[in-house]
Amino acid sequence: MMEDLFPASRVDAELAPGLILARGFFDAAAQKQLVADVKALAAQSPWYRPRMPRSGKPFSVQMTNCGALGWVSDVDGYRYQSRHPVTGEPWAPIPELAMDAWSALSSYPHPPQACLVNLYDAGARMGLHQDSDEGDFSAPVVSISLGDTAIFRFGGRSRADPTRSVKLHSGDVVVLGGPSRLAFHGVDRILAGSSSLLPGGGRINLTLRGVTRPMP
Ligand SMILES: O=C(O)CCC(=O)C(=O)O
Ligand SMILES: [Mn+2]
Numbered sequence: 001m002m003e004d005l006f007p008a009s010r011v012d013a014e015l016a017p018g019l020i021l022a023r024g025f026f027d028a029a030a031q032k033q034l035v036a037d038v039k040a041l042a043a044q045s046p047w048y049r050p051r052m053p054r055s056g057k058p059f060s061v062q063m064t065n066c067g068a069l070g071w072v073s074d075v076d077g078y079r080y081q082s083r084h085p086v087t088g089e090p091w092a093p094i095p096e097l098a099m100d101a102w103s104a105l106s107s108y109p110h111p112p113q114a115c116l117v118n119l120y121d122a123g124a125r126m127g128l129h130q131d132s133d134e135g136d137f138s139a140p141v142v143s144i145s146l147g148d149t150a151i152f153r154f155g156g157r158s159r160a161d162p163t164r165s166v167k168l169h170s171g172d173v174v175v176l177g178g179p180s181r182l183a184f185h186g187v188d189r190i191l192a193g194s195s196s197l198l199p200g201g202g203r204i205n206l207t208l209r210g211v212t213r214p215m216p
Pocket of ligand 1: 004116118124143150152153168185186205207
């Protein structure tokens with residue numbers, strides 16, 4: 001399949017109105033620190049494999065969360081909750097470096113309430129979807145890539161809108177805000193062996209979000 005890929009450059013690019021790609025936002029040292037942070041948070045809030053609503057089909061990605069609220073999916077549907085679905089414990093705090101990316105890139109005056117952490121192995125993918133389970137869309141979504149390169153697909157606010165793809169490398173950060181807050185997006189595939197950041201390969205994605213309307 002032909003992929004309409006943006007060239008990799010280290011400058012911030014507006015891929016669509018409100019859809020910003022901050023290439024190489026995290027340098028190698030920061031990426032290593034974030035991996036250590038994710039390892040630590042996963043010791044408190046372990047990886048688990050969510051299931052699709054209704055069908056109960058397992059996701060190809062493993063997930064955990066950090067922050068006040070975590071996004072979960074099971075046969076009953078998608079929702080945010082303050083406790084890990086398997087352990088019943090509160091989620092671990094959001095790593096400081098992830099908070100830094102939010103502060104630098106979100107242009108939003110409130111901290112994130114949720115951070116979903118996705119773990120992709122070489123065969124994992126994420127279908128085209130909108131991030132629309134939040135009760136309020138005024139905060140952008142800030143999404144951090146670590147490890148193997150992902151082919152990230154994005155389109156418009158309607159599933160039928162045309163899509164384009166871009167490679168997300170380790171250290172890149174994507175912001176879905178403004179007119180692109182509800183843009184469809186997904187991960188078509190992971191380029192196995194493209195990064196040596198994670199022992200054993202694979203990719204980690206941290207997705208920071210606001211969930212409820214902030215108090216005035
Ligand atoms: O892994 C990514 O880059 C995107 C993840 C995503 O869209 C999500 O978890 O909602
Ligand atoms: Mn998403």
